[in-house]
Amino acid sequence: MSKLQLGTLILVNIALGILGKLAPQLNIFVIGFPLLLGLGLLAIYIFMPAMQMLVEHLLSMSMSFAGKTMLTAAQP
DSSP: OOHHHHHHHHHHHHHHHHHHHHOTTSOHHHHHHHHHHHHHHHHHHHHHHHHHHHHHHHHHHHHHHHHHHHHHHHOO
8 A cells, every 4th residue: 555545544534533523423434434445445546557667666676686586596
């Protein structure tokens, strides 16, 4: 989970906490769970292109490291 997704969910949780204090008769769990789920999926959809570059970079680094490790282990 990226920092922007985490930040989005934290802001929604803070807003739900304030709403729970202002209107205690509302059942925040009934409202909050679908809201967090929907916004989390929306945040993943929005930030997925940026995550693609990061994952490609990490995979290339790990493959390079694995290749170097195998070459080092093969030497007597």
